[in-house]
Amino acid sequence: MPEVNTSMDLGLTPSEEMVMLEQKYDFLKMIGEGATGKVYLVNHKEGVNTFQMACKIIHTQHAPKEIVAKFLPRELDILQKLEHPNIIHIYCIFKGVHGDKFLIFMRVAELGDLLDYVLGNGEVPEMVMKCWTFQLVLALEYLHTLEIAHRDLKCENILITKNYNIKLADFGFSRFMVDKNGKKGLSSTFCGSLPYSAPEILRARPYDAKGSDIWALGVVIYVGLNKSMPFPDLPPKRLYKLQKKKSFKFRIKVLPHLTQDCFDFVYALLEPDCKKRPKIEDIIQHPWFIENGERLKRSENEERAYEYAKRNKKTFWTQMVTEDIVIEDLPVTTLAVTESSQNDFMVKKPHQSTLNALRNASYFGRRVVPSPTVSVDNKESEKGEKPQTNETVAVIEE
CATH class of the missing domain: 3.30.200.20 (Phosphorylase Kinase; domain 1)
Incomplete structure (x- = not known):
């Protein structure tokens, strides 16, 4: 026993x-x-x-x-x-x-979270990061189809299995973005982690939480590719100004190893104007997800989950937890x-x-990438901010 x-x-x-x-x-x-x-x-x-x-x-x-x-x-x-x-x-x-x-x-x-992986193994190769990003995008597509926003997307909440598949975790701040009648609304709770917070969150006004998920996804991808944060560790007001100016650059050492489609993808997600930022359905169609002339596709189980979400989203809304439960x-x-x-x-x-x-040890998963062979690099060859875990989000007025 x-x-x-x-x-x-x-x-x-x-x-x-x-x-x-x-x-x-x-x-x-x-x-x-x-x-x-x-x-x-x-x-x-x-x-x-x-x-x-x-x-x-x-x-x-x-x-x-x-x-x-x-x-x-x-x-x-x-x-x-x-x-x-x-x-x-x-x-x-x-x-x-x-x-x-x-x-x-x-x-x-089995392999822990993405932050630990990056800190222990160095920058993630573009091909591996592309596969992981596609899995994350499909997870967000499923959630957003159900009108659920995660609201705390960060490297620590992205887990890696022994087969190098990605699993999105920690739904402590997640919520439905519609009422039981399907009427959409904005989020007024300013939660999450400061380094991953979109500009609209820092303004301390109601915001589209699904759009802020997209921004956080952009930060996650940047961290994976660069082993650093896109913006330095600054107070919210100064951070907000850098976000609005799109003042971030890829590290010099990784530039030769990344494609233009990869750059374009990250820059699109880190769009400070939430109205111009792509939605999840636009992201899936991005050229970065074309490999050898063919677009990456959902697996059978991913497709089944997505179709189920589309058919049954209204049932989810009517059965959701109310604010006062x-x-x-x-x-x-x-x-x-x-x-x-x-x-x-x-x-x-x-x-x-x-x-x-x-x-079933593999459950829904399938091995999408080979085991990455990445040299350990714990030294910073250029000036850059190491990935951080800041749980406090202060807010500012524009």
Whole structure:
């Protein structure tokens, strides 16, 4: 039988630990930590097979009140609805009966996040970055078709699997951009990370959150190609002025290795005028995604997910979490466990497709690029800003 690692303080009660043991979840080590919780590597045994996954534990009493009251219900609601090859797959969600903790079990990304990859391996070759970008674009296309904005797109939230596929993660700030009648609106919450924030966010006025996702995507691609940020680490007001002037350049050492289509693509996404910035449907048609005379296409599973989103988006809107919902109202079902522990834990049990996913190591994914051979380069040969992780977004008036 698995054992709960006593060297780690998971913040679980003895009976909650018993549930983990009965369900054969073996916590191995902590592999990450964010604003709302810690992430652990976990083995899950099903029959004679053992599957590895990640588990994010959120303790609501330790999180900011606004996160618990506003953002966490949205995140859990959206996570249970999404199913796309390039979005991290959620296997199941455990919930404390008193709403004091959530355990989100998800697919593990063996190679970590994009920021760690770039810092450890250097600039990503254009061909690899193109494949990863296309996967990200298809993930955003799926979300935007459902009228969902991610609102925290950054290198740390882009995970890489052992087969070098990309998975978009962390939907803590995501939200629907329509009401239940399909009426579109603007976002008035200024969230995310400052280095990835679009100019319209820094103006402290309502903004099109889907458009700001596009800007953040441009920053992500720039970081991958350059191993630096497009703009220096500056206070919001000075950063805003540089963004408006489009004052960024590619590093000298990478220029000979990039095509004109690649330059054009990044410059288009980092358009400071949100009205001129391309939408996701325009981005997919960009010449950069033409390889050997043929345009990159969705895989069968990517196409299936996209078509499903188009057909069922209205259903998503009518079932979405409303602004005033509380965590206790989120739908979960009771899992049959021992009498001693049943009163402490409730769980959203995975459906059969999830169990099938656990058995299939590749799940939706397919290997789209060879394992990149990139020389390690931890030195800056030119003046440039290293990728950063700034979680505070200040706002300014234009």
